[in-house]
Amino acid sequence: MESSETYTSDEMMSIAAARQLRNNQICFIGIGLPSKAANLARRLHAPDLIMIYESGTIGAKPTRLPLSIGDGELGETADAIVSVPEIFNYLLQPGRIDIGFLGAAQIDKFANLNSTVIGDYRKPSVRLPGAGGAPEIAGASKRVIVMLRQSTKSFVEKLPFITSLGFGTGPHDRKKYGLTGSGPVMVITDLGLLEPDPNTKELVLTHLHPNIEVEKVIESTGWTLKVADELRITELPSKAELEAIRSLVSAGS
Amino acid sequence: MESSETYTSDEMMSIAAARQLRNNQICFIGIGLPSKAANLARRLHAPDLIMIYESGTIGAKPTRLPLSIGDGELGETADAIVSVPEIFNYLLQPGRIDIGFLGAAQIDKFANLNSTVIGDYRKPSVRLPGAGGAPEIAGASKRVIVMLRQSTKSFVEKLPFITSLGFGTGPHDRKKYGLTGSGPVMVITDLGLLEPDPNTKELVLTHLHPNIEVEKVIESTGWTLKVADELRITELPSKAELEAIRSLVSAGS
Amino acid sequence: MAEVVSLQDGIRHLLKDGDSVALEGFTHLIPMAAGHEIIRQRKRDLTLIRLTPDLISDQLIGMGCVSKLVFSWGGNPGVGSLHRFRDAVEHSWPQPLVIDEHSHAGLTNRYVAGASGLPFAVMRGYRGTGLDEFSTTVAPIICPFTGEELRAVAAVNPDLSVIHAQRADRKGNVQLWGITGIQKEAVLAGRKSLVTVEEIVDELDPRHGDVILPSWLVTAVAMVPGGSRPSYAAGYYQRDNDFYVAWDSISRDRDTFLAWIDENVL
């Protein structure tokens, strides 16, 4: 199966992510890859996707891809702007968000996320930006979708720091820690899709993107990756999808 | 000393109360007598008195006396309207209010207030409206001024119910209960003014309104009223004060 | 997404006997018509939640719809007592009324906790008062950082929250402005919500000071012009202060009250 057009692995990742979103869903959007995917979905099959950014905008309809989660166009096109306390306390915390859509620097096999440090917290080799809205998005959204590029540096056996809890050490930790949402349902990478095993909650490779070998995914994972018995192939990007993603102009450019 | 004009005891009370307010003070206004006195002060010596009503209006400048604390004109003339949570949590609770201005059905010698019930709480002979904003206004305002008509029914030895704490049982209770404001500084009645003794916090009659005998005040008090050594006479209502109070048109009329 | 319904259907489908129901509106935008519909549908055993139970609460209590009242100030603003409320508390007429009584700040924070998905909120207050003694939804709490004693108030999450607003669009987005009180928190604290509106329009053009409740936060919207009378709706009609004054004599006597309801509500 060959695409009639060439595309990049990042385009494939964004398109695969956009496909997961449904019209009228309420999505809490992290900046970066999730924001791009959500805005792509809005241009394709989900024009009434309701995007919530942590800066306080509800239902923004930007024409360009925002560089920051507080860009002017988000405010100008929003159904409503509320304060940051309202976003977190009134909208996120009570479980009103359908999809929490997150990126991260690192992930482990239970879909816990690190965006804080590489190395020791008190003396890090790389200091990352930190948590932002992620911990509570991961905790309180009804479902969580994660996007990050797959490599042994990003898919690691043990996180140096848990910024946002996926499933902790297995199927019981979310309950133990009082998290109200059901946690990650999918991890979308540039190589394929991973989903938690319904019983163990360990991530399992369920889809390969077109032309990606399963060995490549296994090699790009810092733990012994489980692969689904029925490994499926992601549908190729359509002409419409590629046109839409290429017409997404960043506000910064 | 005779007034050139006649006036009612209620007018004297409102005028005496209005005189206690200073321009630019931030006043949290209870409905009824306090609202009338504050609006009178605005028309006299305190045009920039900042009135806060618990409905959420800040700096309202009504032309008529509001019937309710949420009258339309309060909203229309306010510097800002905020939500009720903001009024109580952001403005009152942190101690930003200079004067909490309260009425009540009953008061005791330590300026505790009852606006809840007459009789037993679980089987009251008279069910009053209840607390409203009063307990926290009494607790958190920098200073509290109370207005109520004086009689043995309203000035009682023991309250059936403490709705709002004045000084509890003496000088230490506000601290014990963690109240941040300094409590009542004056009780204004139709007969005179009472102020707490600086040491014991028991109310002492410090001013008689003109033509009121001290015996009348003592008889109208349900406990053995302390009288200041230097009992002073309230200044007579001026022509301007009487004109102003008579020009206050109620919104309900 | 909010469904646009008739008031009759909204109350019929969203409220059942025994439910807790918040009716909010602070002097302004009181959902009077919704209260009347509850009376007409003869709902029973309701827990009524309202900061300032006023005429509509008096009517619901007097008609025997309410077995429990959660409130913080039960009077006729600027006029005096609520006679039906008093009759219920003092003489159990037409039936006993259980009360859960708070200060405005306390009940406000109970809504805030409910809207925030928390089981309680923290505040300064209650200590040293009778309210602290009698309420089962207030409890001591100690600051883990300073050791200071404060008060926790239990979240309130009504089965149904009802408010009145100026407008909604056809998708069910709601817009209200003027004094908006505790209405946003009441709707967000409710397990379900019903918003009556003066009108349903194609587009909600911006109004200064407006509060927008996006359609996905509201269960149902019903168009009820004048649905707040004798309260008021800024931009639509004024408060009928005369009626508030008249209510004192209408409500003072049981028979006069029943006759008024019979003529004006049923």
Add this chain to the structure above:
Amino acid sequence: MAEVVSLQDGIRHLLKDGDSVALEGFTHLIPMAAGHEIIRQRKRDLTLIRLTPDLISDQLIGMGCVSKLVFSWGGNPGVGSLHRFRDAVEHSWPQPLVIDEHSHAGLTNRYVAGASGLPFAVMRGYRGTGLDEFSTTVAPIICPFTGEELRAVAAVNPDLSVIHAQRADRKGNVQLWGITGIQKEAVLAGRKSLVTVEEIVDELDPRHGDVILPSWLVTAVAMVPGGSRPSYAAGYYQRDNDFYVAWDSISRDRDTFLAWIDENVL
């Protein structure tokens, strides 16, 4: 009542070495000019409090004004790392930087508690994360009604809170609109506050979605047109996204950074 001052006098009189200072603005209305004035006045040993430390924080940290950072996301939005922040944390340049790190929700609630005159706020969060382990301003708290374990976050009350707004009137009433983030809470949590504004006008005509900070809640107002650049001020100028991108290379190298500050700030 707020005093109208020059930016220079405002920073000089309201902020002293060793103070805690909040600079808030969520992408929009970031008080950049005030930050530059802090650099020019060579304030030292500050505790900088900011949800989203970005360019202005990078500059303050790189110039050695800050000994402690209280924050929840320290990056260049949409671009990448803050190199001066990283250099301070990773290599203690120009001096060690103590951090008190939170999630947005956590630091937001710390401001809410501070604005509310409470020693702490309650929230769901932190449990199971590294933030719970390392922060001394997060603690377990048990709901007295349900027994559920939640988290308390300590109030933050900056010695000075600085924000940028569109306008003030001559009495010092402040008006801001657009994305207003956590600014109201930051000002209310501050022991003192300084608001820089695009302009001072005779009358604040209503703007849709505006937040009004009455003069009596603000310590000082300073007129600083363009005071938010390269951030933006809705209604006045756009975000200079190119500069945010350019900052990555300006800030990556210590000498390039110092040269830029020398040329553009000092």
